[in-house]
Amino acid sequence: MHIPKILEPDEVETIISFLSQHELIDGKISAGYSAKFVKENLQLSKETGNKNYIDTIVIEGLNRNESVRKAIFPLKIAPPIFSKYESGMHYGNHVDNPLISREPRLRTDVSLTIFLSDPNSYDGGELTVDMGAGTLQFKLPCGDAIVYPTSNIHRVEPVTRGTRLAAVTWIQSAVRNSSHREILYETNLVRVSLINSSPNSQESILISKTYSNLVRMWADI
Numbered sequence: 001m002h003i004p005k006i007l008e009p010d011e012v013e014t015i016i017s018f019l020s021q022h023e024l025i026d027g028k029i030s031a032g033y034s035a036k037f038v039k040e041n042l043q044l045s046k047e048t049g050n051k052n053y054i055d056t057i058v059i060e061g062l063n064r065n066e067s068v069r070k071a072i073f074p075l076k077i078a079p080p081i082f083s084k085y086e087s088g089m090h091y092g093n094h095v096d097n098p099l100i101s102r103e104p105r106l107r108t109d110v111s112l113t114i115f116l117s118d119p120n121s122y123d124g125g126e127l128t129v130d131m132g133a134g135t136l137q138f139k140l141p142c143g144d145a146i147v148y149p150t151s152n153i154h155r156v157e158p159v160t161r162g163t164r165l166a167a168v169t170w171i172q173s174a175v176r177n178s179s180h181r182e183i184l185y186e187t188n189l190v191r192v193s194l195i196n197s198s199p200n201s202q203e204s205i206l207i208s209k210t211y212s213n214l215v216r217m218w219a220d221i
Helices: 009-020 051-063 066-072 178-197 202-218
Strands: 024-026 042-044 074-077 081-085 090-094 110-115 127-130 135-138 145-149 154-156 159-161 164-173
Touching (some): 009 051, 009 081, 009 164, 051 066, 051 110, 066 145, 066 178, 127 145
Antiparallel strands (some): 024 042, 042 081, 074 164, 081 164, 090 154, 110 145, 110 164
């Protein structure tokens, strides 16, 4: 799911400015056992002083976004990793870790990448996600995000020109099953449309009841 404008332009600029003022380290430090063999990028150390300042910018952007709330049902959000890919760098096929042991500890149901660089400023660097029947590639405007189930194999294509900056995080959803989240998201779209057109109709009341009962049935909190 492509979610536009998770971050506003001034927030993106603040993050880029912060990254330019701090040393970035080998990205293998945060990779799982198999992923470290295919990962070649740089990232901001989690020990960097005041990193929580830009972490907060990202997490607040996610918390205020209606699409994130309605499609993902966030229960916990991991502190983001800020990555940098220069020419020749890439991240081969991998699956993200199923659990994050650092605080807040969470199960990784949903992966989320926020693009921070102008897509015209670099070549390559597409996020490629294996969907089973094929692959999808994403190279989005700065501030936009792509979200996908963490269980999917994915990669970052080699950058051949310029610099690709991104923020990556993981979310534990209150609704673990991705098919259930999709049903809830689409049911809510119908619900909102019916309420807007006919708020007092029996159909609006019934779809609201159905939506609420499905959330209650599938939520795990």
